[in-house]
Amino acid sequence: MKKEFTCIVCPNSCRITVEFEGSKIKSIEGAGCPKGKEYVKNEITNPVRVFTGSVLVEKGNFSLVSVKTPSPIPKKYLKNIGEITHQIKVEAPIEIGQVVAKDLLDEDIDLVATRKVNRKNILLF
Amino acid sequence: MKEREVIIIGGGAAGLAAAVACYEKGIKDILIIERESHLGGILNQCIHDGFGLEKFKRILTGPEYAQQYIDQVMEKKIPFLLNSMVINLTSQKELLVVNREGLHSFHAKVIILALGCRERTRGAISIPGARPAGIYTAGVVQNLINLKNYMIGKRIIVLGSGDIGLIMARRLTLEGAEVLMVAEKLPYSSGLPRNLNQCLYDFDIPLLLNHTVVDIRGNGCLSGVTIAQLGKRGGIVPGSKRKISCDTLLLSVGLIPENELSRQAGIILDARTGGPEVDERGQTNIPGIFTCGNSLQVHDLVDNASLEAEYIIEGVVDYLRGKLKTKEEIKVSLGEGLRYVVPQRLVNHKDTIFSFRVIQPGKNKNLVFEDDKRMIKKKFLSRVNPAEMIRIKLTSQELKSIKSIKVRLK
Secondary structure, eight states: OEEEEEOOSSTTOOEEEEEEETTEEEEEESOSSHHHHHHHHHHHHOOEEOOEEEEEEESBSSSEEEEEOSSOEEGGGHHHHHHHHTTOEEESOBOTTOEEEEEETTTTEEEEEOSOBOBOOOOOO | OEEEEEEEEOOSHHHHHHHHHHHHTTOOOEEEEOSSSSTTGGGGGOOSEEEOHHHHSSOEEHHHHHHHHHHHHHHTTOOEESSOEEEEEOTTSEEEEEETTEEEEEEEEEEEEOOOEEEOOHHHHTOOSOOOBOEEEHHHHHHHHHTSOOOOOSEEEEESOOHHHHHHHHHHHHTTOEEEEEEESSSSOSSOHHHIIIIIGGGTOOEEETEEEEEEEOSSBOOEEEEEEBOTTSOBOTTOOEEEEOSEEEEOOOEEEOOHHHHHTTOOBOTTTSSBOOOTTSBOSSTTEEEOGGGTSOOSOHHHHHHHHHHHHHHHHHHHTTOOOOSSOEEEEEOTTEEEEEOSEESSOOOEEEEEEESSOEEEEEEEEEETTEEEEEEEEEEEOTTSOEEEEEOHHHHTTOSOEEEEEO
16 A cells, blocks of 8 residues: 655655555655654554643743643544643643653653743732 | 844844844844743744754754743843833834833844734735624634633634644644634645644644635624635635534634834835845845844744844844945846745845745746846755745855846746
C-alpha cells in the first residue's frame, strides 16, 4: 500500500510517500531529513503528538499555566489528557519545566509547565 | 524630553530580538516600550509547540520561545516600559508615551517599529446577517482560552483556514468543544500544510474549500449560520446553501500589519504588504526609522520574525555610524505570480534577503531575478504555496552594478 504524508516536524512540510504492508515499511521517499523518516514510521505503527494545553493556577499572577508533554505521546490519548487537564490545579510559583502532573492514564505521561507564573501579590489591609 | 539612542516600540518576538541584537552590537542605550503587562507579545498566548526549530534548533512552545529572549533582556539589563502605549510618533523621531505615571516624551536617534499585526474582523469581510454575540476572531479566542480561562462555546464553526484558526480548532476540540467544520472561501487552505494535518485531520474536522458563511442568525446570542459553496467566479452555487446551528463563529481571515503610528509619522506604506516600504535593512522612507517583524510583513514563522529583527540591526548600526546611504535607490519591481516582495528598494547593494509570497499554489516554478533582460539569479521551487513565505538571499556580488531589478515567478 502507498500513502502520502505531510510531515509535521518542521515548517518545510515535506510530502513523504511510504510504501508499506501492515506495519512493514518497504520504502520511504521524499523525506528531507531522518526526523521525517521517523515521523512516517510512527504514523504507520503508532502515531505520536506533543500535547499542549493549560491547567488552573492557584495564587498566581495568571489564572492558567500552559503545559505540554515533555515528549510526544500516542495520538489516541490526546483527548483524554485534555479532559484530565480540567481537573488539575497547581499552586504558584511555577517555573518553566516544572512537572505539574505525573504518570497520567497509567501510561508514564507527564505534564510540564511551559510558562513562568509568579505568586500573586496579596495586599493585606 | 528624554533622549535615547534606540527606542524599540513593541516587546514581542521582533522587538525583543532587535533589542538583544542591538545590545550585542554594542548599542546599549536602548528602551523597549510595550503596551501589555508582559514582554513576549503574541507568543504568550501561542501555547502550542512548533516554534524555534530554526532559531534555537529545538521545538518550543510560544511562552518558552519568548522566555529565551526575555531572559537575555533581563541578563543584559536592557530597559523596558510595560503597560505603556506610544500614542504619537513624529517624523522627527519624537514620541509620546502614556502610562499610569502620565505622559512622557522621548526622542531617539533610531526608532525600530516592531508593532506586530492585527486580525481582520467581521467588518472587514462584510458577512451579512444579524449581529449577535458569539462571533470572535481566532486570536481573541486564543487569548481568552489560553490566558484568561474563559471557554467561549460548545458548537463551533471556523471561517477561514489561517493558521491561528486551525490551531484554535484543535485547542477547542481538546478543551471539549465540538468543531463542526472549517470553511475556506478559496480553493486552497491559507494555513500551513503541517497545521492542516495535525490540527484538522488528526481530529476528523472537515475542511470545506470554496465555502463561506453567507448569513448569520441569532437574537442576542448566535444560533446558527448559513454556509454556501462558491463557484469559479466567486458567486454562490445555486442550491448549495445549508443552515447549520452553532453557538460560536470563529474568524481566521487574515492578519494586517499594525501601522497607525507609522502613518502618523508620515511613513510610506506598501498596499501589498500593509507594512512600510523599506530598503534592504528595514529602513523606511524616514531616515532612522526602521521596522521588522509582523508590522513589516506578516510572517508564518516566529523564527523568521526574530531573524528579520536581527538582520535589520546591521542597518541600524550603519545608520548610527553615518554609513548608511539613503540616495540612488533601485526600486524592486514585482512581476507575475507574486503577491509582494520585501524589500521594495535597494540602496546599499549589500547581501540581501528577499521575502515573497506567491499568489496561488503551484508546482515546479522558477523564481527569477532580472536586471532588464539579464538574469541575475534563478531559483527552482518544486512547490509554492501562498501560506509559506519564500526567503531568498542575493549576495552583494550578485547585486553589484545592477541598474534595475525585477522578480517574477515562471
